[in-house]
Amino acid sequence: MADQVVLFEEPGARWRSLAWGPAVCVLALIIELSTGPLVHWFALALFALLLAGFTYVQISAARRHVSVELTRESLRQxxxxxxxxxxxxxxxxxxxxxxxxxxxxxxxxxxxxxxxxxxxxxxxxxxxxxxxxxxxxxxxxxxxxxxxxxxxxxxxx
Structure with a gap:
């Protein structure tokens, strides 16, 4: 199927969604660095990792079970x-x-x-x-x- 032309495709989920959780944690880190003496390094790193891990599982499942691909020979749902x-x-x-x-x-x-x-x-x-x-x-x-x-x-x- 690699040499067939894809006529329609929906991936189910995009990998760029994986960056949202860690990006929010980096934003929280920047806010903590600029506003106060206490910075929660460990907690922010842990939450960034947890959010990325849970999002990875969801994206993998969506790409496997909710993707669509149409070629001249087959329709994959x-x-x-x-x-x-x-x-x-x-x-x-x-x-x-x-x-x-x-x-x-x-x-x-x-x-x-x-x-x-x-x-x-x-x-x-x-x-x-x-x-x-x-x-x-x-x-x-x-x-x-x-x-x-x-x-x-x-x-x-």
């Missing part, structure tokens, strides 16, 4: 990969107007990525598979993924 050739139709977005709140069939289908539901701050995209089954793909920018998927599926026909 977290830990699950779906062959694009298995997708029959990219279903239109669900619209609710005129008091119609009945969920579409694909909105209750299995979620890709070995997850129990669509991850937070992501939006579902309905897919009908070749065998007639329904699944939900998801992304933060669902419109971009939907259009890229529709283009790739149309090429495969």
């Amino acid at each position: 977290g830990t699950e990969t779906l062959d694009v050739g298995d997708i029959d139709v990219v279903l239109p977005a669900a619209t609710y107007s005129d008091g119609d709140y009945e969920p579409k069939k694909w909105e209750t289908a299995r979620v890709l990525g070995e997850l129990t539901g669509v991850p937070r701050r992501r939006h579902a995209i309905g897919l009908r598979l070749i065998g007639g089954g329904l699944v939900q793909a998801w992304a933060k920018d669902e419109e971009a993924l939907r259009s890229a998927l529709a283009e790739v599926v149309a090429e495969k026909r």
Whole structure:
């Protein structure tokens, strides 16, 4: 898959988030150095390390379980990969107007990525598979993924 062109990608989390906790501790250190005689060297260093450690775990999990990658051959959603050739139709977005709140069939289908539901701050995209089954793909920018998927599926026909 390394030589395939990536058409759509969402990493799940960015490594730059790792710097926020230690940056706040450095800011607290600067404030303590400039305002008073007591500087909490050990506590600030410990908290910087703890914050970086907890953030590292969260970023690693998000990059593994909530990342999305689409190539011409496959759609990877977290830990699950779906062959694009298995997708029959990219279903239109669900619209609710005129008091119609009945969920579409694909909105209750299995979620890709070995997850129990669509991850937070992501939006579902309905897919009908070749065998007639329904699944939900998801992304933060669902419109971009939907259009890229529709283009790739149309090429495969």
